[in-house]
Amino acid sequence: MTKRSEEIALMAESGRLLAQVFGHLDQLSLIGMSTMQVNDLVDELIVNGLKARPASKGQYGYAYALHASRNHVVCHGVPATTDILQDGDIVNFDITLEKNGYIADSSKTYLVGEVSPLARRLVQTTYEAMWKGIQAVRPGATLGDVGHAIERHARRNGYSVVRDYCGHGIGREMHEAPQVLHWGKPRTGLVLREGMVFTIEPMVNQGRQAVRTEDDGWTVVTRDGQLSAQFEHTVAVTAKGVQVLTLRSDEQRRH
Numbered sequence: 001m002t003k004r005s006e007e008i009a010l011m012a013e014s015g016r017l018l019a020q021v022f023g024h025l026d027q028l029s030l031i032g033m034s035t036m037q038v039n040d041l042v043d044e045l046i047v048n049g050l051k052a053r054p055a056s057k058g059q060y061g062y063a064y065a066l067h068a069s070r071n072h073v074v075c076h077g078v079p080a081t082t083d084i085l086q087d088g089d090i091v092n093f094d095i096t097l098e099k100n101g102y103i104a105d106s107s108k109t110y111l112v113g114e115v116s117p118l119a120r121r122l123v124q125t126t127y128e129a130m131w132k133g134i135q136a137v138r139p140g141a142t143l144g145d146v147g148h149a150i151e152r153h154a155r156r157n158g159y160s161v162v163r164d165y166c167g168h169g170i171g172r173e174m175h176e177a178p179q180v181l182h183w184g185k186p187r188t189g190l191v192l193r194e195g196m197v198f199t200i201e202p203m204v205n206q207g208r209q210a211v212r213t214e215d216d217g218w219t220v221v222t223r224d225g226q227l228s229a230q231f232e233h234t235v236a237v238t239a240k241g242v243q244v245l246t247l248r249s250d251e252q253r254r255h
Contacts, residue, residue: 001169001177002195007102008236008245011171011197014104015234015245017050018097022108022248025093030085030112035068038093039079042066046097055096055103055174062218067094067107074162074203074211074220074228087113090123092230096174103174105199106246107232118206119227122159126204126229129153129161133182133200134235137242141192147184150202160209162228165220167199170234192237197245201232 003011021042030038043065046054054065069077069092070085077083077092085091094107109123132149151161167180178190182202205211207226214221222228234245244251 002193003171003197003236004195007171008195008197008243010100010102011104011234011236012243012245014052014097014099014102015106015247017046017052017099018095018104018106018246019248020050021045021095021097022106025108025110026250030091030110031087033085034081035070035077035079035083035085035091036081038068039064039066042093042095050097050099052097052099055098055105059174065095068092069094069228069230071227072222072225074205074222075165075230076218076220078216078218085112088115088119089113090115090119090227090229094230094232101172103170103172104234104246105170105174105232106234107201107230108248109229109231121157122204122206122227123229125154125157125159126202127231129202129204130200130231130233133202134233134242134244137192137235137237139192139194139237139239142187142189143178143180143192144184144188145186146200147181147189148186150200151183154202154204160205160207162203162205162209162211164211165203167201167232169196169198171197194237194239196237197234199232199234201230203228203230
């Protein structure tokens, strides 16, 4: 379950490259683009620009380099030429990248154009909730501590945390043990040890936590049609705390 230091270094390199992908997305206005156009740009950048592999492509029969989850889509949204990003949308891009046999996984929710204050607040709170979870990671802490920190922040702000999906261990495989729930009780669950590597990726809803999967078998949406946001980082437990392996350039000064 734990990784050697040389393995974590390779994962950090994958994470550094993945952060560059998000840096490119940050430069796009997104308005009027289809989610398939964004997918194709990301695929081209990872394969030809970074000489890496989009790890989601071919995983479980999935055909694309990213998931694009817009507005009331919670996760696993499938890119499409007909899915056009509009002024006022929020959209999460969830991307995995493999380099030298090791995978990094990250996602970010983007504000498209002029977004309503309510949507902006949801996105900001979700980002903060992810960081509350990350800041709870240290040797001797538990996964319950991580999940509790995330859900407490979301609930204090009037939101619900999706319980149907969770973070996960990661390494040579995209999904490894343990499961990382985004809710929990302090001092319960798996005790964290140096060398563990996993994702923290809360999905936070404006309304109720209930979700459903659409007929394509992938796209998960809120049952009440209200907005959902998500952020994700891959983290490693260090001797003194936590290392965020997918930290983006816009986050370097803040964290």
